[in-house]
Amino acid sequence: MSTELSTGATRQSAEALARSKGEPNWLVELRGEAAELAGTLGWPKPEKVRIERWNLTAVGNYEQSTAAASIGELPAVARELIAEGTENLLVQRNSGVVWKQFSQDLASKGVIFTDLETACKEHGELVQQYLFQAVAKNEDKLTALHAALWNGGVFVYVPKNVEVEIPLQAILFNDNAGATFAPHILIVADTHSRVTYVDSVVSEPGAASAPFMHPSIVEVFVKAGAHVRFGSIHHMGETGVDMTIRRAVIDNDGRMEWIIGDLNDGNTVSDTKSVLNGKGSTSDAKVISVGTGAQQMSLTTQAVHFGKSSDSDMVTRAVMKDSASAIINGITKIEHGATKANGVQTEKVLMLSPKARGDANPILLIDEDDVTAGHAASVGQVNPEMVYYLMSRGISKQDAERLIIYGFLAPVVSEIPVEAVREQLQRLLERKLEG
């Protein structure tokens, strides 16, 4: 399986697969070009993480998916994430979407919430305007490979002035390591619209026990005055490699919020970026992670300011255990002309083991004088003064440390918009922190 990439993503095979799925010509073409690029471009090079040593080629083969007749048919790993009475839900299993439900009310307002493959067929013109416009397919081998192979996925379109009150939820899971699992999430929020989207990317530990790679791209377009909240929890098994690129492009007075839990057990590259094009555009990114075992992670948040008076805030918090390592980069870039822009970032790492590694690298790149920017980074252990204080009230050492660690991660946990996903996050944290 791991040797198939070099041959598996040829122009011919990518195009053939696309045609066999009945994809429109423009997409067949796009995939073919991307496959060719994947053969020539190099892998991304995250700081201080040698991803070339990871099993990046285990992209598997396309697996024809069969729609589930009911939620009850889905495996527990997906089912437990679905609250009773959920209205808007999409479930991808391995290479394709197997469950979709969407409220009639939202559909009648012109909101689209479907898998991206279907959207390419049914809303081709709309999708084409945005697909691979925030993340170009020729950026590197990862984006090209993803463009050639992506499957299932999610497409959200919210028309002008429409406010979607209830969060849209997606569950993307892998229970066959041999299947290509490469969802692409595309969200377009038109002028003055509002939407919250939450997904969980998980693998079934028993079933996906062989090496697999999850190349994933998220593109979000926030039009003028629109507001998008994007929540995502990743929890794939030890044998998975998660390579996820998230990017939002924000117009005038638009607002983007990222709430990310990078909680895989395996190696992870996570890169979350907001491009603040518009005047008065704002972005808020919150990322938490818990490193366990021997996993290696590269966690990056980025904000690029073009718009005047644009504002960004980025917070990453990681707890590192065992011999896990995480390189945490925060990059705030303020371009020339982005006057009155403000960008702040904080990276904090809590080290629970002497063998773990956590590097926080705050980077400010500023090409404009009339701006404000700030950064704070810290790497440390559980503060003994805090433990002493809690213990002085009768709380045991173990409980005191637990309170402090959960408190450290609380700013993100409390922000997750869907209760079932928030509960999943709590369970995951307990498992990763105390398992």
Add this chain to the structure above:
Amino acid sequence: MATHFVIDGLKAEIEGKEILKGINLEIKGGEIHAIMGPNGTGKSTLASALMGHPKYEVTGGSATLDGEDLLEMGVDERALAGLFLAMQYPSEIPGVTNSDFLRSALNARLGEGNEISLIKFIRKMEGKMKELEMNPEFAHRYLNEGFSGGEKKRNEILQMMLLDPKIVVLDEIDSGLDIDALRIVSNGVNAMRSEDRGFLIITHYQRLLNYIKPDFVHVMMQGRIVKSGGPELAERLENEGYDWVKEELGIVDETVGQA
């Protein structure tokens, strides 16, 4: 059993420097003792050493509460045995709400199987907060984070009220308090006076003792209690300062362990 707290020949050091050079003190339930003294004489060290702060090492002597050796216990066990220290500089704990913390502390005190129900807890907490004239929103704020000095002190007293300790040590509870807050905090302490509870008030200003009337006053210098008396001693210190004590005892430099 009536509360009986005995400190006998307590010696303690920080980073190899001896600060407490043999403290003797006995507090019975119902009594309020005040320890006064200028800065740097070891008063706060006594409080920290009794509670078990990790930076202080006890090098001699004993401290027992109702016959139990506190110094053998971990910090949490001392608290569960009934010792409470209202700290001069309470830690700020981000991400942990005050009410979650208070409930964890109260449940630790009540013990497994006797935990308080959420609804009872909230009622109890809100009642005590009202007594201390605390804004109810402080229950949902992160523990001490962004609290003013006075708010932190009130929060310490709130914890004392909820945890119902046998021996309360108040370490400079009056520092940074305006008159209103001083009155509220003192009322909180006075409301907790009982035959089963002893207090040790550490302060270097007499003004707190106008609100909380001590039964015994001790003066600390050079890491020892050098003089003891009744409330009249505090008044004389307020009027005349500490120089007469130094003169009487032939002390030139009252501080201890200063570099």
